[in-house]
Amino acid sequence: MTAGGWAVTGLAFAAGICGQVLVQGPTGRDKDLPWIEGWMQEDLPSWGRGPLGHANQVRASRRLHAAPSSMAFRLSAGGVKEAAADALWLTVLPRLGRSWVEPERKGAWIEAVTTAMTDANPRALTPVIYAAYFLEGIERRHPAIERVLERAMEAREKAPFEEPRRANAASWQLPEVLGMNLYMFGTPEEKKRAVLWLREAAAMPTCPDLVIDFIAAFRAREGSPLEGWELWIHRAFQAENPEFRRAYLEEADRARLAALRRWASAAEARRTPPAWPSTVDEVLAEAPEPERLTWDSLPRRRAAVAEGVLLHPDTRDIEIPSLTARLEKEGLEDLRLLLRHFELTNGRKAASLADLDSFSHRPVAPPPRHGTRWGLNPATGEPEVVPDLADPRSRR
C-alpha cells in the first residue's frame, strides 16, 4: 500500500473512532479499573452496541442477549436497514418466550431491540405487537408498552417520499393494543386515555368492526351513547366504495336508533301513567347531560341525531324509515336463503316458519317494526312481514 493509502486508512479509522465517541457519548466507566482495562471491557464493546439508556443497562447484565443501539444498528445496516431489521427480528423471536431470571431486564431488552427494529423498518408492525404482548406478560401495565407502541406509531409516519401516505393496512393494531392495555389494566385516568387510542384505531379504515362495537358499548355504559354513531359516520366518509359507505351509514343509523330507543324508554318511564313519547323533543330531552350540552354549541348535531326519526306511540316504536326498509329487506333475504337450505336438506318445502326452529341456523332478528313478525305466504312460499298484535315489543 502506498503512503497515501496508509494515510487515508488511518484518517478513516481515526474519524470512525471520533464519530463513535461523539455518537455514543460517555459510558460511565468504572474509575477503579486501569484505563486500558476499562476501555477494553466497557468502552470498546459499548461502541458496538448499546446507546445511552436501556440498552446499556441490559448490556451490563451478564447472560442477556445483545441489545443493539438503534442508532448504531441503523448506521451499520447501510442501505439494507429493512432487511437488517427483519433479520434482527428473526434472531429475537425464539428468545421472546424464554423465562429470564430478572424479568425487568427482559423488559428492557425487549424494548431496546424493538426500538432498533422500529427505527430501521418503521412499517414492520408484528415485532411491536409481539413486544407489547410479551411485555404485558412480564407486567400487565409495563411502562415500556406505551413507549414501544407510541414510538412505533410515531415511526409509522416516517415513510419514504415525505408525503402524506396511507398507513399500513394493519396499523390500527398499534393504538388498539395500547388502548386495550390501558383500558383493561390502567388506572381510571389511564382508561380515559384508552378511549382516545381506541378511537384512533377505530377511525382507521381497516380496523375491524368489532373494535367500533366494543368502544360503542363501553362508551354507552359510561354515558356517551352516540360514540358508535360518530365512529360509523367517520368511517363512512373514509370509504371510497359506495356499497361500503352505505353499509357504514346503516351501521351509524343502527347505533343512533339504539340510543334513541333507550331515551324513549326513559321518557316513557318518566310519564305518569307511563306512555310512549309522542314527539322527538321529548326523546331527546332524555339524552345524557354532556350530550345535551354539546347541542347548545352544535345545533346541527342535534338536528342530525333527530334526522328522519318517526315515533309510533301506538306500537311503542321509534324508527328511521330508510333503515327499517333496509333491515326488512335483509331479514327477508336471510329467510329466503334459510327456506331454500331447508328444502335442499329435507327434500320438501317448509310448511311454516316453525319448521325452521328444528333446523340449525343463525337466528334471524325479528322485523324492525314493532307490532310485526315474519310470516310465510302459503300461496307463494315466500317469507313476508305480517302484523302481529301480540308482539311483546308493542306492550309495556
Next chain:
Amino acid sequence: MKGPVLVVAGNTYREVGRDRMLHLLGALVVGFVLFSWVLGWLNPEEADQVRHLVDFGLAGVNLFGLLMAALLGSSLLRREMERRTLYTVLCREVTRTEFVLGKYLGLVGVFATGLALVAVLMVLYFAIFGAAPGWPLVAAIYGNLLEIAVLTAASVLLGSFTTPALSAIGTVALWLVGHNTETLLEYLQMTGKEALEIPFQTLYYAFPNLSDFNYRLAASFELPVPPSVLAFATVYAVLWVGLFLGAASLFFRRRELP
C-alpha cells in the same frame, strides 16, 4: 458509424459479461433471492412471510450490486493499464475522457442487463408465493440500478487515482455514509448536539443521499411510488454520476501511464 465512446462501451460490455467474478456474484444474487423464501418462512406471521421474502430478496440485490460496483468498478481502469491494452486504444482517436465514459457505460450496461434478468426472476418467484408487488418492485429495482450507477461512478473515480483495494473500500464506505446521512441529521435533531451540526451537515451535503434511491420499503409494503419521485431520483443520479466521472476523467488525464 459508432462514436468511440460506444465502441469502448460495447467492448467493455462484452469483456465484463465474460468476467468470472460477475458470473459468481450473479449466481450469488440468484441464490440469495431464492434463499429469501427460507428467511420469510421463519416468520410466524403469514402476512409477514411475503414481506420478508421481498425485503431479503431486494436487500440481496442491493448488497451484491454494491459488491459488483466496488469490485468491478475499482479495477476497471487499472486492469487496462496493467494489461497495456490501454495504449492500443489511446493511440487511436480516443481521448482519455471518452475512454473513461465508455468503460463506465459498458459496465453499467452489464449491471442493467443483470438487474433486468433478476427483476424478471423476482417477479416470477414472488408470484409463486402470492406476492404481487408490481410497479413498486420495478421501482425498487430501478432505484437499485440508479444506486449502483452512482456507486460504480464513485468506484471508477477512486480507481482512477488509487489502488483497486482502496477504491473498493472507499465505495463500500460511500454506500454506508450515503445511506446514513439522513440518520445522522435525525440524530442531530434528536440530541441537539450543536458541536456535531457542522460535520454532520457537511456529510449530508458532500455525499450523495443514497436513501433517495431506496424504494425497497415501498416494494415490500406495496406502497405507490410516484413517477415524479423516480424522475427526481434519475436526475439526481445523473448529476452525481456526471460529477464523479468528470473528476475521474480529470484524474485519469493527468495520470502518468507506466
